[in-house]
């Protein structure tokens with residue numbers, strides 16, 4: 216048995232008990248009723264990082280919940296890994312869907328977890344993963360196996376949009392300097408398939424409002440003679456993709472990195488069943504940009520989607536109204552090198 220497996224075997228019960236203690240604290244960042252619990256969790260994380268062998272651990276104030284920072288620098292010439300995680304959790308609602316209380320962790324065997332898994336709010340997002348890194352650190356410092364410098368940045372606002380994180384990063388450039396950022400807060404292909412996420416798509420958002428006549432009109436009197444904002448809006452939306460589902464906004468693809476054939480071949484090796492995908496969504500066919508596979512369309516390619524559309528009469532039956540305005544919410548998923556501000560400008564000038 217490898218040394219790391221021996222260490223895990225010898226300390227397994229303590230590891231699990233410590234994680235369960237962490238999971239019992241309801242660190243719900245979205246609800247002010249849990250403010251003290253969120254702050255207490257930061258204290259526990261600080262304590263655990265110290266015990267894992269960090270030389271310096273601080274609870275850093277931010278405009279919102281604090282960020283716990285820890286570090287162990289063994290040699291400035293060696294590379295530095297920055298581990299990111301978060302100690303806050305989503306609210307436990309809807310409570311009736313829980314088999315056991317969200318903050319009373321239980322270990323259960325299920326079909327998906329035949330060897331047993333911990334069920335509690337935050338167990339897999341992100342206290343469990345964050346704790347895995349803390350314990351890896353403990354193993355390496357205890358056994359003298361640490362091969363590089365390690366920094367931890369554990370925040371308490373991930374579930375509410377990481378509002379203070381940008382501020383913190385801007386104000387602590389030197390403290391956070393690193394060669395690699397390690398995050399375990401993304402998805403896995405399957406329980407038994409370790410997966411590395413190398414990037415996630417960003418977002419650009421616009422809301423479009425089309426206004427026409429100064430009031431709602433009767434289509435019997437004005438229809439055909441005055442521009443109908445809904446007709447105009449839907450025409451405009453339809454023109455945003457061509458017949459191959461490419462986005463037509465000029466300059467939209469300018470910065471998009473085209474992956475090499477070799478990289479795309481590597482991607483295609485990830486286990487994926489198009490049949491299961493369609494079945495899970497109850498669709499008979501997939502849809503998207505010509506020339507790309509489903510897994511490429513939802514990862515390495517940017518998108519443009521309408522997420523909401525409204526205007527005119529929406530009650531029961533008919534009302535022959537020619538509305539004075541119509542609106543839509545449009546978002547773009549962006550890939551590496553595309554800047555949200557730039558895309559916003561391109562969209563705005565095109566529309």
Ligand SMILES: [Zn+2]
Nearest residue numbers: 340341373400
């Ligand atoms: Zn998370």
